[in-house]
Amino acid sequence: MAKTNIVQAINQALTEEMERDKDVVILGEDVGRDGGVFRVTEGLLDKFGPDRVMDTPLAELGILGAAVGMAAYGLKPVVEIQFMGFIYSALEQVFSHAARVRARSRGRFGCQLVVRTPYGIGIKAPELHSESAEALFCHMPGVKVVVPSTPLNAKGLMLSAIRDPDPVIFLEPSRLYRAVKSELSEGGAAMPLGKADIYQEGKDITVVAWGTMLHRAAEASEGFDCEIIDLMTLKPFDEEAILASVKKTGRLVVVHEATRMCGLGAEIAAFAAEEAMMHLKSPVIRVAGPDAVTPMARLEDAYMPDAARIKRAYETVMEY
Amino acid sequence: MAKTNIVQAINQALTEEMERDKDVVILGEDVGRDGGVFRVTEGLLDKFGPDRVMDTPLAELGILGAAVGMAAYGLKPVVEIQFMGFIYSALEQVFSHAARVRARSRGRFGCQLVVRTPYGIGIKAPELHSESAEALFCHMPGVKVVVPSTPLNAKGLMLSAIRDPDPVIFLEPSRLYRAVKSELSEGGAAMPLGKADIYQEGKDITVVAWGTMLHRAAEASEGFDCEIIDLMTLKPFDEEAILASVKKTGRLVVVHEATRMCGLGAEIAAFAAEEAMMHLKSPVIRVAGPDAVTPMARLEDAYMPDAARIKRAYETVMEY
Amino acid sequence: MPINTVGRFEVKYLQVVSEEGILDSALAPALSDTEIRKFYEAIILARTFNGRALSLQREGRIGTYASILGQEGSQVGSALALAKDDWVFPSFRETAVFLSLGYPLHLMIRYWMGDERGMKVPEGVNIFPMSVPVGTQIPHAAGAAMAMRIRGDKRAAAVYFGDGGSSRGDFHEALNIAGVFRAPVIFLCQNNQWAISVPRSKQTRAGTIAQRAIGYGIEGLQVDGNDVIAVYKAMKDALERAKAGDGPTLIECVTYRLDDHTTADDASRYRASEEVESWKKKEPLIRLRLLMEKKGILAKDYEDSVLKEAEAAVDRAVQEAEAMAAPDPADILNYTNAALTGRQKKEMKDLGWRK
Amino acid sequence: MPINTVGRFEVKYLQVVSEEGILDSALAPALSDTEIRKFYEAIILARTFNGRALSLQREGRIGTYASILGQEGSQVGSALALAKDDWVFPSFRETAVFLSLGYPLHLMIRYWMGDERGMKVPEGVNIFPMSVPVGTQIPHAAGAAMAMRIRGDKRAAAVYFGDGGSSRGDFHEALNIAGVFRAPVIFLCQNNQWAISVPRSKQTRAGTIAQRAIGYGIEGLQVDGNDVIAVYKAMKDALERAKAGDGPTLIECVTYRLDDHTTADDASRYRASEEVESWKKKEPLIRLRLLMEKKGILAKDYEDSVLKEAEAAVDRAVQEAEAMAAPDPADILNYTNAALTGRQKKEMKDLGWRK
Ligand SMILES: Cc1ncc(C[n+]2csc(CCOP(=O)(O)OP(=O)(O)O)c2C)c(N)n1
Ligand SMILES: Cc1ncc(C[n+]2csc(CCOP(=O)(O)OP(=O)(O)O)c2C)c(N)n1
Ligand SMILES: [Mg+2]
Numbered sequence A, B: 001m002a003k004t005n006i007v008q009a010i011n012q013a014l015t016e017e018m019e020r021d022k023d024v025v026i027l028g029e030d031v032g033r034d035g036g037v038f039r040v041t042e043g044l045l046d047k048f049g050p051d052r053v054m055d056t057p058l059a060e061l062g063i064l065g066a067a068v069g070m071a072a073y074g075l076k077p078v079v080e081i082q083f084m085g086f087i088y089s090a091l092e093q094v095f096s097h098a099a100r101v102r103a104r105s106r107g108r109f110g111c112q113l114v115v116r117t118p119y120g121i122g123i124k125a126p127e128l129h130s131e132s133a134e135a136l137f138c139h140m141p142g143v144k145v146v147v148p149s150t151p152l153n154a155k156g157l158m159l160s161a162i163r164d165p166d167p168v169i170f171l172e173p174s175r176l177y178r179a180v181k182s183e184l185s186e187g188g189a190a191m192p193l194g195k196a197d198i199y200q201e202g203k204d205i206t207v208v209a210w211g212t213m214l215h216r217a218a219e220a221s222e223g224f225d226c227e228i229i230d231l232m233t234l235k236p237f238d239e240e241a242i243l244a245s246v247k248k249t250g251r252l253v254v255v256h257e258a259t260r261m262c263g264l265g266a267e268i269a270a271f272a273a274e275e276a277m278m279h280l281k282s283p284v285i286r287v288a289g290p291d292a293v294t295p296m297a298r299l300e301d302a303y304m305p306d307a308a309r310i311k312r313a314y315e316t317v318m319e320y
Numbered sequence C, D: 001m002p003i004n005t006v007g008r009f010e011v012k013y014l015q016v017v018s019e020e021g022i023l024d025s026a027l028a029p030a031l032s033d034t035e036i037r038k039f040y041e042a043i044i045l046a047r048t049f050n051g052r053a054l055s056l057q058r059e060g061r062i063g064t065y066a067s068i069l070g071q072e073g074s075q076v077g078s079a080l081a082l083a084k085d086d087w088v089f090p091s092f093r094e095t096a097v098f099l100s101l102g103y104p105l106h107l108m109i110r111y112w113m114g115d116e117r118g119m120k121v122p123e124g125v126n127i128f129p130m131s132v133p134v135g136t137q138i139p140h141a142a143g144a145a146m147a148m149r150i151r152g153d154k155r156a157a158a159v160y161f162g163d164g165g166s167s168r169g170d171f172h173e174a175l176n177i178a179g180v181f182r183a184p185v186i187f188l189c190q191n192n193q194w195a196i197s198v199p200r201s202k203q204t205r206a207g208t209i210a211q212r213a214i215g216y217g218i219e220g221l222q223v224d225g226n227d228v229i230a231v232y233k234a235m236k237d238a239l240e241r242a243k244a245g246d247g248p249t250l251i252e253c254v255t256y257r258l259d260d261h262t263t264a265d266d267a268s269r270y271r272a273s274e275e276v277e278s279w280k281k282k283e284p285l286i287r288l289r290l291l292m293e294k295k296g297i298l299a300k301d302y303e304d305s306v307l308k309e310a311e312a313a314v315d316r317a318v319q320e321a322e323a324m325a326a327p328d329p330a331d332i333l334n335y336t337n338a339a340l341t342g343r344q345k346k347e348m349k350d351l352g353w354r355k
């Protein structure tokens, strides 16, 4: 088995699923001849032709809106938004349509589509190429939100995302694209959405993280007995896994890159404050971006939670 | 002094501020001749003319984008979005521009504008006329978010919002527009943003709410010794007021209409779980909308937290 | 080549039946008397329904309602041109389209009662649920049409929107994408002269909305929207082109919203009654009746029976709609995702919605 | 009036200097030799800067950079037509616009180093910070122009975007609104034939982007974007109309992106080198040089001195940019709001950013 990175893993998942199911189509900017700016869709145009791998005009709202119509008609579109910072013009299509078609039509129509987009700080690109706005989608009933952290779960989760009958926002940590490798077999299994992974067992601190921050949280855990949960599906998230761990450790740290206020960390902390309050020995700490927009390349490392900040949080909760 | 409702109070604030400052202009759909679908801008076209009260084409993104350009040039636009459910197409202009102009230009340009929009369940109108998506904006660094609950604070907060150098999202609970009255004097004072109001003092339970839910939370408090905080400014919210109260009561209930996951309630609960953990005697409870989109009129009352649900939360925290 | 012309364009306006009821036989599509009667019957049904909906609203038996009075020509003419397997993407003011395509009347009433079950489109009827955010449905039609092309289905999609909707970015992105992919889609703009209180002249400085098509390299045409036959013809032609692989068409139906924007609106605040009166004289039923009279196919007893039938159908529908059990709050959660999540199950229990 | 024409439109293409360098004196604006030299000097400065930026990127001294090679004619021609108090709304590929308007070179470099201070536009320079999300700056220009009109200022706004940007909803809403309000704004589309890997032919089925103007009832014109004089003239005329109250103009500059999309791109993956080679022959400097040679105003020593000066200016700028102290992390919070909130002060302390 060859070592595979996340780009290749997602490419494999797309390829296999498109071979298996002819209703799966890809559309987005530069996904065809160019293979996507990160090469995630490389080779797919040649393999599946321009009817199934569509280079679109530069029009995010139009792309997502068209995908909603395709899904209504029975296709299973996988949309690429070139960077998460460029999805904002298409939010209405996600919030007012993709997420609501099923409820609005009382189940007569669904909206089986996947929106893939690179996400988070990582590549020192210009402004708006480093957004981590997962919480916006987590706040939206009717959609699912997924963030992989390794090639293995990237492939498994992508297979599930495409097969899932609900719209899935699939956020790909651009920093990890080529930085993490797994051994990956062809035809590998789908991984269920909604289930977290106990990335590392421990008994003192429950740490919840996803994507890039998972690796940081793990890196910072040396010297602490952390139970690290790789959330993977952010909505709906695995409440049982968090609860079981917090009941064991009595301490909770959530780490994410996004700005703190109303981030997903708030939900997880609030969840614990509601359902595990009597088990908590210490304050719940969020290590997250400050109340400022993601800066440009020169300052992005200062913005992003680093191992030192995460360690400080571990130390703080261990004081109790 | 005449009894005034919220519609009139905001109209007064707009009128007085437009008289005081000729850079203040209004733009939006039907804000001119029609006076806005809720009549908030009634009479302003006649008073200030079509250069300062602009009926625009039906184009939310264009309206907000134009307002950003006007603000850059030095005007102080007050934009009306006809209902909060129609702001989604303009989110990119808020998130990627209004909120960032100052940071992007290192203070050379700002973006002094107000976005007013009716918000929440309340008028039994068709779909998407009942959104309460405040959390989306609370998650966005660089903007401020305000929700009034009475004519008095509606006027005071609107005056401050227009004068504030940052972009302010001003959410007007449509259910309260004509339902709550205050005695209001002309030329009344601006109320500072960022300060909560202790709507009702109490010693057993801290209740945080805003807009329509403030009144429900108060209604449900009979028989409980609740300290009810009217948050008013949701971002940045008054951390001191909440902290002081929670330290006193040891119990916290947050009530909001929006769906629970990643709502502002999560932030407030998480804030308490981080900063007041050792004072909390009971779980922090959020009374909020379920994980479903706001239903149409027939089911909206079922969706919206009612006094019974809120009471149940009070009972639950009092069990500890 | 100092300064030369690199493009020349025209916008045409189509009218088949004049305001005096004279049919231009060179332009008229081949239509049997039965077919013409169908237009009449559909307009009467729609108008009867519309009138009843307005009374139901006044009586508090349904919620806010958007009248279609005056727009039946555009809606019926275009809807009856569609094939059974074509798809429709409506806004909230397409009652006559729904009814012409056989949408159950009681569901329509149920919808305006504020009940999602009213948009549970029956199997076999290819209408997407109506879209409330103006213009946002336009890209859906482009996408569905792209899907038809991809699957090789000889079908088309039709999307309805207003003059206001034509100002939205969705309009632009959808028409442009559809043009690029030569998607079989008809963009039908009912220019009813008003977007709530904003007149057409303030919606855009362009003389017609049809001329927008030029910017996307697609077909565009302005039609007398109060001439049901002209609308039918324009739509038929456009559908044919679409299905032949010749791409999308933008059709602007010039018509008029005779009533208030919705029952929550008071149009007298912003428009002169003379304007309304002048358009009343052009409304589509007058025209069609003149034509039918000239053709001798509008006998009094036929007229009476059509009206009676329409009224009976609407009566039945109101009864049926009002007899339906109240919606189940559990459905708020039941239809959010394909299956309930753990959290949703918990909420269901906490809210007492689970039996 | 069965079927008749209700609109007739033309799109014109303007070229003033032919590819052989022949000036059409009937069309040419009055330009002194000094003014023509200004175009030359601005192009040389921009091209020198651009070349240096590309090397700096290869050496890892700046980040991803978007080359303007081939587009200097469109940028310099339009920028030099602007008055000092007009406003500009640029995208990320307008280096020659910035430099032609006197933007400090070292700030430009600093920006591409990934440092916000590079977009702290000096007082007196009316350029809005460059917009990275494609097309989103177009409504800003419409709004600023509306503000100018409201204030009665005889100024105009100019906004730059690409062929890709013309597909976005922002384009549509902005042009339409500007048309309705007769805002003094010039929409300048640099159609450089590519949006990353998507060719112009797949961006829209319309033959020109200029013809979009028809749909908004505003002026539109296609210009040879590699003819700096033609661009200058088109822009001058448009500005004059705008300031006279005659509303917006859409100008499509037909040009070509000779380099990769950015330094992170590899254009050989998706376009043929023959295409690039054929456009190289038309690039704007060749044209301008031919004209100047014919006019006898391109002496060797002048050429040398212009180049030397440009190189010296760029050298100084690189030094200055690299000599600047590293940006202060505290500024991440300092500039989010007009004043720090309580929470931001706390974060500042927690992060150790407050001294
Ligand atoms: C995006 C959006 N903005 C605003 C509204 C509120 N609104 C409902 S209908 C309407 C006017 C629509 O005008 P037009 O498109 O011409 O359709 P018509 O009502 O004339 O059928 C407005 C502003 C809405 N529903 N959606
Ligand atoms: C809204 C948005 N979508 C996608 C991108 C990524 N992107 C950057 S430039 C570009 C192509 C732009 O093409 P065009 O508008 O023709 O400008 P050009 O690059 O040719 O100058 C794309 C897709 C972006 N920056 N913004
Ligand atoms: Mg209309």
Ligand SMILES: [Mg+2]
Pocket (backbone or CB within 6 Å): D162, D163, D164, D190, D191, D192, D193, D194, D195, D196
């Ligand atoms: Mg381009």
